[in-house]
Amino acid sequence: MTRLFTFLIFSFLSGCASLSTDRPDPTSKDGGYYSDDGPGKEIPKNLDLIKDAEPKIEKVAKRANMPYKVFGEKYVPMREIEPYKEIGYASWYGKKYHGNKTSVGEVYDMYGMTAAHKTLPIPCYVKVTNLVNNKTVIVRVNDRGPFIKNRLIDLSYAAAYRLDIIEKGSERVLVELIDPSSETVQDKDSRKFYIQAGAFSEESNAEALIKKLDTLVYQQNIGSKIMQRSSLFSVLIGPYLTKEEAENASSFIAAETNLHTYIIKD
Structure with missing residues (x-):
């Protein structure tokens, strides 16, 4: 049973009444997720290392892009890739739907880089920017939702983690539709240069440095992550498209923090 079909059934049974699944649990210590949802018991480590979805040309799923109604409101999905911002x-949505089918018939993986949107053509790819911290992800939209007032997009757990909105539950974002056929689209995977800001035997020390670095505005849309190599936890900043960009950012960070930084190539 798909997530959209579940909402359609509840819509038929209860009209426009609100569902219990539409309310984040205010007593939860694990984030602002829906009251019967959540992050799951065994969360993979190093979610920061999960790569963005890689945009590619795909056929629009006909059945998943037909007009539909939920809670009495009609939605008319886009049928082709066109400018959208x-x-x-x-x-975000997690364990409740993990393993269930999405609107395009694929199995939902909460640790994949995917998302749900009410009217974008599916499947498609979007860039999502957290407007509070400027962190970005590229996700593949393969599901419908969220059917909640004032919600634009539902992210997988992994995507929400990358944007740092797990604890808060929701955040203001910019959603931009990507045209995979456009020559101007640059995949973030083409960026290969990183700044190593430190390496620690204790992961907690690496996490403390990440928090310190997040207060610096050294470049928009550039993130930081922890990579475990052997017995060390390395703090990496990037990726950068060119070595020159990385060197300029490295000089700024070193001057602001007195860290001994250096450039590595992935």
């Missing part, structure tokens, strides 16, 4: 609130 919108600001709104992103939320």
Whole structure:
């Protein structure tokens, strides 16, 4: 049973009444997720290392892009890739739907880089930017939702983690539709240069450095992550497209923090 079909059934049974699944649990210590949802018991380590979805040309799924109604409201999905940019609130969905089929018939993986949107053509690819911390991800939209007031997009757990919105539950974002056929689209995977800001035997020390670095505005849309290599936890900043960009950012970070930084190539 798909997530959209579940909402359609509840819509038929309860009209426009709100569902219990539409309310984040205010008593939860694990984030602002829906009251009967959550992150799961065994969360993989190094979620920061999960790569963005790689945009590619795909056929639009006909059945998943037909007009539909949920809670009495009609939605008419886009049928082709065209310019789209919108600001709104992103939320995330997790274990409740993990392993269930999405609107295009694929199995939902909460640790994959995917998302749900009410009207974008599916499947498609979007760039999502957290407007509070400027972190970005590229996700593949393969599902419908969120059917909650003032929600623009529902992210997988992994995508929400990368954007740092797990604890808060939702955040203001910019969603931009990517045209895979456009020569101007640059995949973040083409960026290969990183700044190593430190390496620690204790992961907690690496996490403390990440928090310190997040207060610096050294370049928009550039993230930081922890990579475990043997017995050390390395703090990496990037990726950068060119060595020159990485060197300029490295000089700034070194001057602001007195860290001994150096450039590595992935």
